[in-house]
Amino acid sequence: MKGFSAVFKREFKSYFTTPLAYVFLVVFLFFSGYLTFKQGFFEMRQADMRVFFMNLPILFVFMVPATAMRLWAEERKSGSIELLFTLPITVFEAVLGKFLAAWVFLGVALVLTFPMVVIVCILGEPDVGLIFTGYIGSFLMAGGFLAIGCFFSAASKNQVISFVLSVVACAVLVFAGMPTTLSYLSTFLPSGFVNAVETMSLQAHFESILRGVLEFKDLSYFVILIAGWIAASSIILEERKAG
Amino acid sequence: MIKIEELRRSFGPVVAVDGVSFEVERGQVLGFLGPNGAGKSTVMRILACFLRPDSGTASVCGHDILQEAVKVREKIGYLAENVPAYNEMTVGSFLDFVCDSRQIFGKARKIALDRIVPMCSVESVYHQTIETLSKGYKRRVGLAQALIHDPEVLILDEPTDGLDPNQKHEVRGLINKMAKEKCIIVSTHILEEVEAVCTRTIIISRGRILVDSTPEKLKEEHGCSLDEVFRKITRTKVA
Numbered sequence A: 001m002k003g004f005s006a007v008f009k010r011e012f013k014s015y016f017t018t019p020l021a022y023v024f025l026v027v028f029l030f031f032s033g034y035l036t037f038k039q040g041f042f043e044m045r046q047a048d049m050r051v052f053f054m055n056l057p058i059l060f061v062f063m064v065p066a067t068a069m070r071l072w073a074e075e076r077k078s079g080s081i082e083l084l085f086t087l088p089i090t091v092f093e094a095v096l097g098k099f100l101a102a103w104v105f106l107g108v109a110l111v112l113t114f115p116m117v118v119i120v121c122i123l124g125e126p127d128v129g130l131i132f133t134g135y136i137g138s139f140l141m142a143g144g145f146l147a148i149g150c151f152f153s154a155a156s157k158n159q160v161i162s163f164v165l166s167v168v169a170c171a172v173l174v175f176a177g178m179p180t181t182l183s184y185l186s187t188f189l190p191s192g193f194v195n196a197v198e199t200m201s202l203q204a205h206f207e208s209i210l211r212g213v214l215e216f217k218d219l220s221y222f223v224i225l226i227a228g229w230i231a232a233s234s235i236i237l238e239e240r241k242a243g
Numbered sequence B: 001m002i003k004i005e006e007l008r009r010s011f012g013p014v015v016a017v018d019g020v021s022f023e024v025e026r027g028q029v030l031g032f033l034g035p036n037g038a039g040k041s042t043v044m045r046i047l048a049c050f051l052r053p054d055s056g057t058a059s060v061c062g063h064d065i066l067q068e069a070v071k072v073r074e075k076i077g078y079l080a081e082n083v084p085a086y087n088e089m090t091v092g093s094f095l096d097f098v099c100d101s102r103q104i105f106g107k108a109r110k111i112a113l114d115r116i117v118p119m120c121s122v123e124s125v126y127h128q129t130i131e132t133l134s135k136g137y138k139r140r141v142g143l144a145q146a147l148i149h150d151p152e153v154l155i156l157d158e159p160t161d162g163l164d165p166n167q168k169h170e171v172r173g174l175i176n177k178m179a180k181e182k183c184i185i186v187s188t189h190i191l192e193e194v195e196a197v198c199t200r201t202i203i204i205s206r207g208r209i210l211v212d213s214t215p216e217k218l219k220e221e222h223g224c225s226l227d228e229v230f231r232k233i234t235r236t237k238v239a
Helices: A002-017 A020-038 A050-068 A070-078 A080-084 A091-111 A114-123 A128-155 A159-175 A179-185 A191-200 A202-210 A216-240 B040-047 B069-075 B091-101 B106-119 B135-147 B165-178 B191-197 B215-222 B226-238
Strands: B002-011 B014-024 B029-033 B055-060 B076-079 B153-157 B183-187 B200-205 B208-213
Touching: A002 A020, A002 A091, A002 B091, A020 A050, A020 A091, A020 A114, A050 A070, A050 A091, A050 A128, A050 A159, A050 A202, A070 A080, A070 A091, A070 A128, A070 A159, A091 A128, A091 A216, A128 A159, A128 A202, A128 A216, A159 A202, A179 A191, A202 A216, B002 B040, B014 B040, B014 B055, B014 B200, B014 B208, B029 B040, B029 B191, B040 B055, B040 B153, B040 B183, B055 B069, B069 B076, B076 B135, B091 B106, B091 B135, B106 B135, B135 B153, B135 B165, B165 B183, B165 B191, B191 B226, B200 B226, B208 B215, B208 B226, B215 B226
Parallel strands: B029 B183, B029 B200, B076 B153, B153 B183
Antiparallel strands: B002 B014, B002 B055, B200 B208
Protein backbone atom coordinates (compact mmCIF):
# COMPACT_ATOMS: atom_id res chain seq x y z
CA MET A 1 0.00 0.00 0.00
CA LYS A 2 2.97 2.32 -0.50
CA GLY A 3 1.69 3.80 -3.73
CA PHE A 4 -1.76 4.30 -2.27
CA SER A 5 -0.87 7.24 -0.04
CA ALA A 6 1.00 9.01 -2.84
CA VAL A 7 -1.99 8.76 -5.17
CA PHE A 8 -4.43 9.71 -2.41
CA LYS A 9 -2.45 12.80 -1.43
CA ARG A 10 -2.00 14.00 -5.02
CA GLU A 11 -5.58 13.39 -5.94
CA PHE A 12 -7.09 15.07 -2.90
CA LYS A 13 -4.89 18.13 -3.33
CA SER A 14 -5.77 18.31 -7.02
CA TYR A 15 -9.41 18.99 -6.16
CA PHE A 16 -8.45 22.21 -4.48
CA THR A 17 -5.83 23.36 -6.97
CA THR A 18 -8.48 23.44 -9.71
CA PRO A 19 -11.83 25.30 -9.55
CA LEU A 20 -13.57 21.91 -9.54
CA ALA A 21 -13.88 21.60 -5.78
CA TYR A 22 -15.26 25.09 -5.27
CA VAL A 23 -17.79 24.85 -8.08
CA PHE A 24 -18.93 21.48 -6.81
CA LEU A 25 -19.20 22.61 -3.18
CA VAL A 26 -21.13 25.78 -3.99
CA VAL A 27 -23.60 24.01 -6.28
CA PHE A 28 -24.06 21.10 -3.91
CA LEU A 29 -24.54 23.24 -0.82
CA PHE A 30 -26.95 25.54 -2.61
CA PHE A 31 -29.21 22.78 -3.90
CA SER A 32 -29.12 20.69 -0.75
CA GLY A 33 -30.36 23.73 1.16
CA TYR A 34 -32.73 24.96 -1.51
CA LEU A 35 -34.54 21.63 -1.94
CA THR A 36 -34.88 21.23 1.80
CA PHE A 37 -36.51 24.61 2.37
CA LYS A 38 -38.61 24.38 -0.79
CA GLN A 39 -40.15 21.14 0.38
CA GLY A 40 -41.49 22.60 3.56
CA PHE A 41 -38.76 22.31 6.13
CA PHE A 42 -40.40 25.02 8.27
CA GLU A 43 -44.00 24.10 7.52
CA MET A 44 -43.45 20.61 8.90
CA ARG A 45 -42.72 22.04 12.34
CA GLN A 46 -40.51 19.09 13.21
CA ALA A 47 -36.94 19.40 14.40
CA ASP A 48 -35.41 16.75 12.20
CA MET A 49 -33.46 16.56 8.97
CA ARG A 50 -35.50 13.96 7.16
CA VAL A 51 -36.40 16.30 4.28
CA PHE A 52 -32.75 17.18 3.86
CA PHE A 53 -31.62 13.55 3.68
CA MET A 54 -34.50 12.41 1.46
CA ASN A 55 -33.36 14.84 -1.25
CA LEU A 56 -29.78 13.65 -1.25
CA PRO A 57 -30.22 10.56 -3.49
CA ILE A 58 -31.56 12.69 -6.35
CA LEU A 59 -28.86 15.29 -5.82
CA PHE A 60 -26.13 12.66 -5.63
CA VAL A 61 -27.33 10.94 -8.81
CA PHE A 62 -26.05 13.98 -10.68
CA MET A 63 -23.38 15.40 -8.43
CA VAL A 64 -21.38 12.26 -7.66
CA PRO A 65 -20.92 11.12 -11.27
CA ALA A 66 -19.79 14.69 -11.99
CA THR A 67 -17.00 14.18 -9.46
CA ALA A 68 -16.24 10.66 -10.61
CA MET A 69 -16.20 11.18 -14.35
CA ARG A 70 -12.75 12.71 -14.43
CA LEU A 71 -11.10 10.12 -12.18
CA TRP A 72 -9.78 7.90 -14.97
CA ALA A 73 -11.18 9.34 -18.19
CA GLU A 74 -9.04 12.45 -17.81
CA GLU A 75 -5.99 10.45 -16.86
CA ARG A 76 -6.37 8.30 -19.96
CA LYS A 77 -7.13 11.15 -22.29
CA SER A 78 -4.18 13.28 -21.20
CA GLY A 79 -1.87 10.27 -21.21
CA SER A 80 -0.76 10.80 -17.62
CA ILE A 81 -1.89 7.25 -16.97
CA GLU A 82 1.34 6.17 -18.65
CA LEU A 83 3.27 8.05 -16.03
CA LEU A 84 1.16 6.70 -13.18
CA PHE A 85 1.49 3.08 -14.21
CA THR A 86 5.20 3.23 -14.88
CA LEU A 87 5.77 4.42 -11.33
CA PRO A 88 5.97 1.61 -8.76
CA ILE A 89 2.23 1.72 -8.07
CA THR A 90 -0.17 -1.16 -8.68
CA VAL A 91 -3.49 -0.65 -10.43
CA PHE A 92 -5.41 -1.56 -7.29
CA GLU A 93 -3.48 0.95 -5.15
CA ALA A 94 -4.15 3.67 -7.68
CA VAL A 95 -7.86 2.85 -7.97
CA LEU A 96 -8.23 2.79 -4.20
CA GLY A 97 -6.23 5.99 -3.76
CA LYS A 98 -8.31 7.89 -6.27
CA PHE A 99 -11.58 6.48 -4.98
CA LEU A 100 -10.85 7.31 -1.35
CA ALA A 101 -9.63 10.81 -2.21
CA ALA A 102 -12.90 11.49 -4.02
CA TRP A 103 -14.91 9.90 -1.21
CA VAL A 104 -13.21 12.03 1.43
CA PHE A 105 -13.89 15.05 -0.76
CA LEU A 106 -17.60 14.17 -0.84
CA GLY A 107 -17.34 13.69 2.92
CA VAL A 108 -16.06 17.26 3.17
CA ALA A 109 -19.07 18.41 1.13
CA LEU A 110 -21.39 16.61 3.55
CA VAL A 111 -19.63 18.06 6.60
CA LEU A 112 -20.09 21.54 5.14
CA THR A 113 -23.85 21.11 5.37
CA PHE A 114 -23.43 21.52 9.15
CA PRO A 115 -25.40 24.80 9.24
CA MET A 116 -28.51 22.63 8.67
CA VAL A 117 -27.72 20.74 11.86
CA VAL A 118 -27.14 23.99 13.71
CA ILE A 119 -30.49 25.39 12.52
CA VAL A 120 -32.37 22.26 13.56
CA CYS A 121 -30.69 22.32 16.97
CA ILE A 122 -31.60 25.98 17.48
CA LEU A 123 -35.22 25.48 16.43
CA GLY A 124 -35.92 22.44 18.55
CA GLU A 125 -34.50 19.37 20.19
CA PRO A 126 -33.73 16.91 17.39
CA ASP A 127 -32.72 13.28 17.82
CA VAL A 128 -28.97 13.62 17.34
CA GLY A 129 -28.58 9.88 16.74
CA LEU A 130 -30.98 10.08 13.83
CA ILE A 131 -29.03 12.93 12.26
CA PHE A 132 -25.81 11.01 12.77
CA THR A 133 -27.07 7.84 11.06
CA GLY A 134 -28.51 10.04 8.31
CA TYR A 135 -25.04 11.36 7.60
CA ILE A 136 -23.56 7.84 7.74
CA GLY A 137 -26.16 6.65 5.23
CA SER A 138 -25.53 9.62 2.94
CA PHE A 139 -21.79 9.08 3.07
CA LEU A 140 -22.20 5.39 2.22
CA MET A 141 -24.56 6.25 -0.62
CA ALA A 142 -22.02 8.74 -1.98
CA GLY A 143 -19.40 5.98 -1.82
CA GLY A 144 -21.64 3.59 -3.74
CA PHE A 145 -22.36 6.11 -6.49
CA LEU A 146 -18.71 7.06 -6.60
CA ALA A 147 -17.62 3.45 -7.09
CA ILE A 148 -20.08 3.16 -9.98
CA GLY A 149 -18.82 6.43 -11.47
CA CYS A 150 -15.24 5.27 -11.00
CA PHE A 151 -15.99 2.16 -13.04
CA PHE A 152 -17.56 4.03 -15.94
CA SER A 153 -14.75 6.55 -15.87
CA ALA A 154 -12.28 3.69 -16.21
CA ALA A 155 -14.36 2.17 -18.99
CA SER A 156 -14.47 5.21 -21.26
CA LYS A 157 -11.90 7.79 -22.29
CA ASN A 158 -14.68 10.30 -22.84
CA GLN A 159 -15.80 12.15 -19.72
CA VAL A 160 -19.26 12.91 -21.08
CA ILE A 161 -19.95 9.27 -21.88
CA SER A 162 -18.74 8.16 -18.47
CA PHE A 163 -20.90 10.84 -16.81
CA VAL A 164 -24.06 9.85 -18.69
CA LEU A 165 -23.56 6.13 -18.11
CA SER A 166 -22.96 6.53 -14.40
CA VAL A 167 -25.95 8.87 -13.98
CA VAL A 168 -28.13 6.21 -15.62
CA ALA A 169 -26.67 3.42 -13.49
CA CYS A 170 -27.09 5.42 -10.26
CA ALA A 171 -30.62 6.52 -11.23
CA VAL A 172 -31.63 2.91 -11.87
CA LEU A 173 -30.41 1.99 -8.38
CA VAL A 174 -32.43 4.82 -6.82
CA PHE A 175 -35.60 4.65 -8.89
CA ALA A 176 -35.89 0.87 -8.79
CA GLY A 177 -36.76 1.21 -5.11
CA MET A 178 -39.33 4.02 -5.43
CA PRO A 179 -42.87 2.97 -4.47
CA THR A 180 -44.24 3.98 -7.89
CA THR A 181 -41.73 1.79 -9.72
CA LEU A 182 -42.38 -1.12 -7.41
CA SER A 183 -46.16 -0.91 -7.71
CA TYR A 184 -45.82 -0.74 -11.49
CA LEU A 185 -43.53 -3.76 -11.53
CA SER A 186 -45.93 -5.72 -9.33
CA THR A 187 -48.65 -5.46 -11.99
CA PHE A 188 -46.85 -7.95 -14.21
CA LEU A 189 -44.03 -9.50 -12.15
CA PRO A 190 -44.30 -12.15 -9.42
CA SER A 191 -43.96 -10.71 -5.93
CA GLY A 192 -40.69 -12.52 -5.27
CA PHE A 193 -39.12 -10.71 -8.16
CA VAL A 194 -40.46 -7.34 -7.05
CA ASN A 195 -39.01 -7.98 -3.59
CA ALA A 196 -35.67 -8.81 -5.15
CA VAL A 197 -35.69 -5.53 -7.07
CA GLU A 198 -36.50 -3.67 -3.87
CA THR A 199 -33.69 -5.36 -1.96
CA MET A 200 -31.21 -4.59 -4.68
CA SER A 201 -32.19 -0.96 -4.99
CA LEU A 202 -30.32 1.62 -3.00
CA GLN A 203 -33.39 3.49 -1.85
CA ALA A 204 -34.66 0.79 0.54
CA HIS A 205 -31.30 0.46 2.30
CA PHE A 206 -30.79 4.20 2.50
CA GLU A 207 -34.23 4.78 4.01
CA SER A 208 -33.71 1.99 6.49
CA ILE A 209 -30.51 3.70 7.71
CA LEU A 210 -32.39 7.04 7.82
CA ARG A 211 -34.78 5.50 10.33
CA GLY A 212 -31.86 5.42 12.72
CA VAL A 213 -30.98 1.74 12.68
CA LEU A 214 -27.61 0.62 11.36
CA GLU A 215 -28.45 -2.91 10.34
CA PHE A 216 -25.94 -5.42 9.09
CA LYS A 217 -27.88 -6.02 5.89
CA ASP A 218 -27.84 -2.35 4.97
CA LEU A 219 -24.18 -1.85 5.80
CA SER A 220 -23.18 -4.99 3.92
CA TYR A 221 -25.23 -3.83 0.93
CA PHE A 222 -23.13 -0.68 0.65
CA VAL A 223 -19.86 -2.49 1.35
CA ILE A 224 -20.58 -5.04 -1.37
CA LEU A 225 -21.72 -2.32 -3.77
CA ILE A 226 -18.53 -0.33 -3.27
CA ALA A 227 -16.13 -3.30 -3.19
CA GLY A 228 -17.71 -4.86 -6.28
CA TRP A 229 -17.51 -1.76 -8.45
CA ILE A 230 -14.01 -0.95 -7.23
CA ALA A 231 -12.84 -4.45 -8.10
CA ALA A 232 -14.49 -4.14 -11.51
CA SER A 233 -12.72 -0.80 -12.05
CA SER A 234 -9.35 -2.38 -11.26
CA ILE A 235 -9.98 -5.23 -13.68
CA ILE A 236 -11.12 -3.02 -16.53
CA LEU A 237 -8.20 -0.62 -16.01
CA GLU A 238 -5.69 -3.45 -16.00
CA GLU A 239 -7.10 -4.46 -19.36
CA ARG A 240 -7.54 -1.08 -20.92
CA LYS A 241 -4.98 1.25 -19.38
CA ALA A 242 -2.99 1.57 -22.59
CA GLY A 243 -5.92 1.60 -24.99
CA MET B 1 20.65 -6.06 -17.04
CA ILE B 2 17.86 -6.02 -19.58
CA LYS B 3 16.96 -9.26 -21.25
CA ILE B 4 14.18 -9.49 -23.82
CA GLU B 5 13.08 -12.78 -25.31
CA GLU B 6 10.80 -13.20 -28.29
CA LEU B 7 8.54 -10.29 -27.42
CA ARG B 8 5.35 -10.07 -29.44
CA ARG B 9 2.52 -7.60 -29.24
CA SER B 10 -0.23 -6.69 -31.64
CA PHE B 11 -2.98 -4.08 -31.54
CA GLY B 12 -5.95 -5.60 -33.33
CA PRO B 13 -4.74 -6.67 -36.75
CA VAL B 14 -1.57 -4.57 -36.53
CA VAL B 15 1.50 -6.45 -35.33
CA ALA B 16 3.58 -3.84 -33.53
CA VAL B 17 6.33 -6.06 -32.14
CA ASP B 18 7.08 -9.37 -33.80
CA GLY B 19 9.55 -11.56 -31.97
CA VAL B 20 12.10 -9.08 -30.65
CA SER B 21 14.97 -10.41 -28.54
CA PHE B 22 18.08 -8.64 -27.25
CA GLU B 23 20.13 -8.04 -24.13
CA VAL B 24 21.64 -4.85 -22.79
CA GLU B 25 24.37 -4.72 -20.17
CA ARG B 26 25.49 -2.08 -17.69
CA GLY B 27 27.64 0.58 -19.34
CA GLN B 28 25.90 0.24 -22.67
CA VAL B 29 23.88 2.99 -24.32
CA LEU B 30 21.60 1.37 -26.84
CA GLY B 31 20.26 3.52 -29.64
CA PHE B 32 16.90 2.21 -30.70
CA LEU B 33 16.19 3.28 -34.26
CA GLY B 34 13.44 2.69 -36.74
CA PRO B 35 10.92 4.46 -38.94
CA ASN B 36 7.63 5.69 -37.47
CA GLY B 37 5.43 2.84 -36.33
CA ALA B 38 8.33 0.39 -36.23
CA GLY B 39 7.50 -0.73 -32.69
CA LYS B 40 10.16 1.17 -30.73
CA SER B 41 7.77 2.78 -28.30
CA THR B 42 5.83 -0.45 -27.86
CA VAL B 43 8.98 -2.33 -26.82
CA MET B 44 9.83 0.47 -24.40
CA ARG B 45 6.33 0.53 -22.96
CA ILE B 46 6.44 -3.21 -22.43
CA LEU B 47 9.79 -2.88 -20.67
CA ALA B 48 8.37 -0.17 -18.41
CA CYS B 49 5.52 -2.58 -17.56
CA PHE B 50 2.88 -0.32 -19.01
CA LEU B 51 1.86 -2.74 -21.76
CA ARG B 52 1.66 -6.48 -21.52
CA PRO B 53 3.24 -8.50 -24.30
CA ASP B 54 1.02 -11.02 -26.08
CA SER B 55 3.82 -13.54 -25.78
CA GLY B 56 7.48 -13.63 -24.88
CA THR B 57 9.04 -12.20 -21.78
CA ALA B 58 11.58 -9.73 -20.53
CA SER B 59 13.46 -9.10 -17.34
CA VAL B 60 15.08 -6.01 -15.87
CA CYS B 61 17.81 -6.46 -13.24
CA GLY B 62 16.67 -10.05 -12.84
CA HIS B 63 13.02 -9.14 -12.22
CA ASP B 64 10.44 -10.50 -14.62
CA ILE B 65 8.23 -7.78 -16.13
CA LEU B 66 5.08 -9.87 -15.76
CA GLN B 67 5.64 -11.37 -12.32
CA GLU B 68 7.38 -8.50 -10.55
CA ALA B 69 6.15 -5.41 -12.35
CA VAL B 70 6.44 -3.11 -9.34
CA LYS B 71 10.07 -4.17 -8.66
CA VAL B 72 10.91 -3.56 -12.33
CA ARG B 73 9.37 -0.09 -12.19
CA GLU B 74 11.40 0.70 -9.07
CA LYS B 75 14.60 -0.01 -11.01
CA ILE B 76 13.61 1.86 -14.16
CA GLY B 77 13.56 5.52 -15.03
CA TYR B 78 11.17 5.93 -17.93
CA LEU B 79 10.52 8.95 -20.09
CA ALA B 80 7.56 8.36 -22.38
CA GLU B 81 7.37 9.78 -25.86
CA ASN B 82 4.68 12.41 -25.20
CA VAL B 83 6.01 13.24 -21.70
CA PRO B 84 2.91 12.58 -19.65
CA ALA B 85 2.55 14.71 -16.52
CA TYR B 86 -0.18 16.25 -14.39
CA ASN B 87 -0.64 19.57 -16.08
CA GLU B 88 -2.38 21.37 -13.23
CA MET B 89 0.49 20.70 -10.82
CA THR B 90 3.54 22.88 -10.34
CA VAL B 91 6.89 21.35 -11.22
CA GLY B 92 7.77 21.21 -7.52
CA SER B 93 4.62 19.45 -6.41
CA PHE B 94 4.85 17.09 -9.37
CA LEU B 95 8.37 16.05 -8.38
CA ASP B 96 7.15 15.70 -4.80
CA PHE B 97 4.45 13.32 -6.01
CA VAL B 98 7.02 11.24 -7.90
CA CYS B 99 9.18 11.14 -4.74
CA ASP B 100 6.13 10.06 -2.72
CA SER B 101 5.38 7.20 -5.03
CA ARG B 102 9.03 6.18 -5.21
CA GLN B 103 9.32 6.26 -1.42
CA ILE B 104 11.91 9.02 -1.30
CA PHE B 105 11.28 10.90 1.93
CA GLY B 106 12.93 13.41 4.27
CA LYS B 107 16.63 13.97 3.80
CA ALA B 108 16.89 11.62 0.83
CA ARG B 109 14.27 13.67 -0.97
CA LYS B 110 16.11 16.90 -0.35
CA ILE B 111 19.33 15.38 -1.67
CA ALA B 112 17.53 13.94 -4.71
CA LEU B 113 15.86 17.27 -5.53
CA ASP B 114 19.07 19.26 -4.97
CA ARG B 115 20.78 16.95 -7.44
CA ILE B 116 18.10 16.66 -10.08
CA VAL B 117 16.70 20.21 -10.30
CA PRO B 118 19.96 21.85 -11.42
CA MET B 119 20.90 18.78 -13.46
CA CYS B 120 17.79 19.11 -15.63
CA SER B 121 17.83 22.94 -15.34
CA VAL B 122 14.28 23.33 -14.11
CA GLU B 123 15.06 25.78 -11.24
CA SER B 124 13.56 28.74 -13.09
CA VAL B 125 10.19 27.03 -13.60
CA TYR B 126 10.05 25.16 -10.28
CA HIS B 127 6.95 27.01 -9.05
CA GLN B 128 5.20 27.19 -12.41
CA THR B 129 2.35 24.87 -13.35
CA ILE B 130 3.32 22.28 -15.95
CA GLU B 131 0.62 23.33 -18.44
CA THR B 132 2.29 26.73 -18.80
CA LEU B 133 5.66 25.26 -19.75
CA SER B 134 7.13 25.10 -23.24
CA LYS B 135 7.70 21.74 -24.88
CA GLY B 136 11.38 21.78 -24.04
CA TYR B 137 10.80 22.52 -20.37
CA LYS B 138 8.11 19.83 -20.18
CA ARG B 139 10.60 17.33 -21.50
CA ARG B 140 13.15 18.42 -18.94
CA VAL B 141 10.60 17.95 -16.18
CA GLY B 142 9.91 14.49 -17.61
CA LEU B 143 13.61 13.79 -17.56
CA ALA B 144 13.86 14.97 -13.95
CA GLN B 145 11.01 12.64 -13.06
CA ALA B 146 12.78 9.72 -14.73
CA LEU B 147 16.12 10.39 -13.04
CA ILE B 148 15.02 11.41 -9.57
CA HIS B 149 15.58 8.00 -7.98
CA ASP B 150 18.93 7.52 -9.70
CA PRO B 151 17.74 4.38 -11.51
CA GLU B 152 20.03 1.62 -12.73
CA VAL B 153 18.13 1.33 -15.98
CA LEU B 154 17.02 4.29 -18.09
CA ILE B 155 14.50 4.05 -20.89
CA LEU B 156 14.18 7.29 -22.81
CA ASP B 157 11.74 7.57 -25.69
CA GLU B 158 12.94 10.44 -27.88
CA PRO B 159 14.45 12.43 -25.00
CA THR B 160 15.62 15.36 -27.13
CA ASP B 161 12.50 15.84 -29.24
CA GLY B 162 11.39 19.47 -29.02
CA LEU B 163 14.54 20.70 -27.33
CA ASP B 164 16.61 23.54 -28.75
CA PRO B 165 20.18 22.78 -29.93
CA ASN B 166 21.69 23.86 -26.62
CA GLN B 167 19.35 21.70 -24.62
CA LYS B 168 19.95 18.76 -26.96
CA HIS B 169 23.64 19.14 -26.33
CA GLU B 170 23.05 19.24 -22.58
CA VAL B 171 20.89 16.13 -22.58
CA ARG B 172 23.46 14.24 -24.63
CA GLY B 173 26.12 15.32 -22.16
CA LEU B 174 23.89 14.08 -19.37
CA ILE B 175 23.46 10.69 -21.00
CA ASN B 176 27.19 10.39 -21.64
CA LYS B 177 27.90 11.26 -18.01
CA MET B 178 25.58 8.54 -16.73
CA ALA B 179 26.53 5.98 -19.37
CA LYS B 180 29.21 4.17 -17.39
CA GLU B 181 27.25 3.07 -14.38
CA LYS B 182 23.83 2.65 -15.97
CA CYS B 183 22.13 0.70 -18.67
CA ILE B 184 20.39 3.07 -21.06
CA ILE B 185 18.04 2.60 -23.99
CA VAL B 186 17.38 5.69 -26.11
CA SER B 187 15.01 5.81 -29.04
CA THR B 188 15.48 8.62 -31.48
CA HIS B 189 15.07 9.79 -35.05
CA ILE B 190 18.11 12.00 -34.89
CA LEU B 191 20.98 9.94 -36.21
CA GLU B 192 23.73 12.33 -35.16
CA GLU B 193 22.51 11.72 -31.65
CA VAL B 194 23.20 8.02 -32.04
CA GLU B 195 26.77 8.80 -33.01
CA ALA B 196 27.11 11.21 -30.12
CA VAL B 197 25.87 8.98 -27.29
CA CYS B 198 25.26 5.36 -28.29
CA THR B 199 27.66 2.48 -27.95
CA ARG B 200 25.32 0.15 -29.77
CA THR B 201 22.51 0.46 -32.31
CA ILE B 202 19.48 -1.65 -33.02
CA ILE B 203 17.43 -0.83 -36.09
CA ILE B 204 13.91 -2.14 -36.02
CA SER B 205 11.19 -2.00 -38.62
CA ARG B 206 7.69 -3.46 -38.67
CA GLY B 207 8.31 -5.03 -35.29
CA ARG B 208 11.44 -6.95 -36.26
CA ILE B 209 15.10 -6.30 -35.56
CA LEU B 210 16.97 -5.66 -38.80
CA VAL B 211 20.39 -4.74 -37.46
CA ASP B 212 22.17 -5.07 -34.13
CA SER B 213 25.57 -3.45 -34.31
CA THR B 214 27.58 -0.38 -33.27
CA PRO B 215 27.34 2.96 -35.07
CA GLU B 216 31.02 2.76 -36.08
CA LYS B 217 30.73 -0.73 -37.53
CA LEU B 218 27.61 0.20 -39.47
CA LYS B 219 29.35 3.14 -41.08
CA GLU B 220 32.38 1.03 -41.88
CA GLU B 221 30.39 -1.82 -43.42
CA HIS B 222 28.30 0.38 -45.63
CA GLY B 223 30.90 3.01 -46.28
CA CYS B 224 28.53 5.93 -45.85
CA SER B 225 26.95 8.12 -43.19
CA LEU B 226 24.59 6.69 -40.60
CA ASP B 227 21.78 8.59 -42.26
CA GLU B 228 22.26 6.71 -45.51
CA VAL B 229 22.77 3.41 -43.70
CA PHE B 230 19.44 3.88 -41.99
CA ARG B 231 17.68 4.61 -45.27
CA LYS B 232 19.32 1.67 -47.02
CA ILE B 233 18.44 -0.80 -44.33
CA THR B 234 14.88 0.24 -43.53
CA ARG B 235 13.89 0.67 -47.17
CA THR B 236 15.45 -2.39 -48.74
CA LYS B 237 15.00 -4.96 -46.00
CA VAL B 238 11.36 -4.19 -45.39
CA ALA B 239 10.34 -3.90 -49.03
